[in-house]
Amino acid sequence: MEVNGGDEYYIASDNTGTPLAVFSSNGQMVKQLQYTAYGEIYHDSNPDFQLVLGFHGGLYDPLTKLVHFTQRDYDVLAGRWTSPDHTLWARISKEPAPFNLYMFKNNNPLSDMIDVKNYVTDVKSWLVMFGFQLSNIIPGFPRHPLYFVDPPYELLASQDCDNAQLFTGVQHSVERHNKAFMALEGRQLNKQWRVKRDKPGYWFGTSTPVVGKGMMLAIREGHVLASVTSAAGEGSRKIAQVLTGAIYLEGMHYTIDRRDWHFFVKLGLPDGDLLALGISGGHRTLESDLNVTVSGRSRRGVTVEIHTSALVFSVRYGLGAELLEKERARVLEQAQQRAVARAWAMEQQQVQEGRDVSRAWSESEKQQLLAVGKVPGYEGYYVLPIEQYPELADSRANIQFLKQNEMGKR
Incomplete structure (x- = not known):
């Protein structure tokens, strides 16, 4: 320097x-x-x-x-x-x-990354560098994975101009004549689409459909849009009919019993959808991994739950403009009950293992916690308001235990 x-x-x-x-x-x-x-x-x-x-x-x-x-x-x-x-x-x-x-x-x-990868520090990587693949020579020999270090940003940035594709005047002329020729038959060449289609890449898909085979769901302005393809089974078509037009409760999906629960509200009578499902109450299996449960039936409405291996869709039917707020309040109330129960269970486990707890319990309170799973006189309250953070409604980490006289000191 x-x-x-x-x-x-x-x-x-x-x-x-x-x-x-x-x-x-x-x-x-x-x-x-x-x-x-x-x-x-x-x-x-x-x-x-x-x-x-x-x-x-x-x-x-x-x-x-x-x-x-x-x-x-x-x-x-x-x-x-x-x-x-x-x-x-x-x-x-x-x-x-x-x-x-x-x-x-x-x-x-x-x-440095080059030290982590340990390139050419063993015999196998040296042989590969010189073109010898033991897995191709010796039957059953394990293939040696190689992890190459990415080039630095400075080198990649300097090569941007070298990677630019060049077109000669002859190529432009040929491309123009090809487009003119195809236009005679009412067809146009889309070069970008052709390059994108032919470009190799990686495609991902689940082995089993998340909802139903051949069914697609989308949320637009809070309402569900469901459609099916020709590969959809009879059960998937019925589920699509039930979910179409339902109002999605945004931000209120929770994990219950290792399943992702989503909640919907559908204004109107459930008779048409129940007739399509072929169920008026109880439980029915539509497909091998698609179950329907009807519960909460009353004069005000009914709840239809669609169960898969990973998801549960809960659709609440009813009449009246207050249906949406009532269902939201019901879901939040159940979420709070789960959060408080999980928080008490965690508090009891922490006391049993002698770990740090959420507050300084006395010895008598610890004995009560170990005996009955909670401490009388204490209630679970939210740390963060669920009106602003509804996704934390059933989180035990969002629960604190307070006495009634401590509410004003939060």
């Missing part, structure tokens, strides 16, 4: 490019730096000597404590990027795995 005055300095860095010491031209140490695991400087022997190079070889700003790399800024205090990495989507779509858009170096800031 050379400064404006013409003096030269030598920077000693570790394997990740992080500067650890600065030496003058005569070998004298001018500055020594020590970092935490995620790059925060906790020892600087010479703060007056400004060094622009920082953690992992980036440009360090001592005022904001940000390290600037080519594409983004890194916050050494948070240990995260300041902006998301949207390039992850292409890799995650091909190889699904846990991810974090702000994660720095896969949460391994002490090592």
Whole structure:
């Protein structure tokens, strides 16, 4: 490194490019730096000597404590990027795995990626580099997986111009004549569609349908739109008829007994849908993995529940404008009961195992909690209001135990 005055300095860095010491031209140490695991400087022997190079070889700003790399800024205090990495989507779509858009170096800031992959450090990877695949030579030999490190952003950015597709004048002329020729028969060539169709990619699909075979659902302006294909069975067609036109209770889907429950409201009488389902009460199986249950029948309405292996759709029928609010209140009340019951169960388990609990229980209260599963005089109340966070209505983490005289102190 050379400064404006013409003096030269030598920077000693570790394997990740992080500067650890600065030496003058005569070998004298001018500055020594020590970092935490995620790059925060906790020892600087010479703060007056400004060094622009920082953690992992980036440009360090001592005022904001940000390290600037080519594409983004890194916050050494948070240990995260300041902006998301949207390039992850292409890799995650091909190889699904846990991810974090702000994660720095896969949460391994002490090592370089090339060291983690251990490329050409064993015999198998050396043989592969020279073109020898033992799995192709020896029958039954396990195939050796290779994990290549992605090229740096600087290299990819410099190659953008090289990857641009070039078209000569002859190619443009041929393309124009082809379009003119196809236009004679009323057909047009869509080159982008053809390239997209022929481009290899990865397609995902579940082995079994989530709702019903050949049935598609969509929510538009709060209402359900259901349609079926020719591959749909009789049960899927009946379910589509039931869900069509129902009002979806937004933000009120919960996991109950390892199933994702969604709640709907349908204004009107249920007679037509029940006739199509061939059920007036109780339980019926439409297909191998599609069950229907009718419950809560009264003069005000009835509830139809559609059960699959992973989902449950609860449709409440009734008349009157207040049906939507009543169903919402009923769902929230049941969610609160589940949340309080789960919170008491967790509190009892924590006391049994001697772990930290939500509040300081006395010894007598602990004995009551272990004996009956709750402490008399205490009730479960929400920490965050469910009017703003309905998705937390059945979360035990959103429950706190208070006495009646403590309500005003929350």
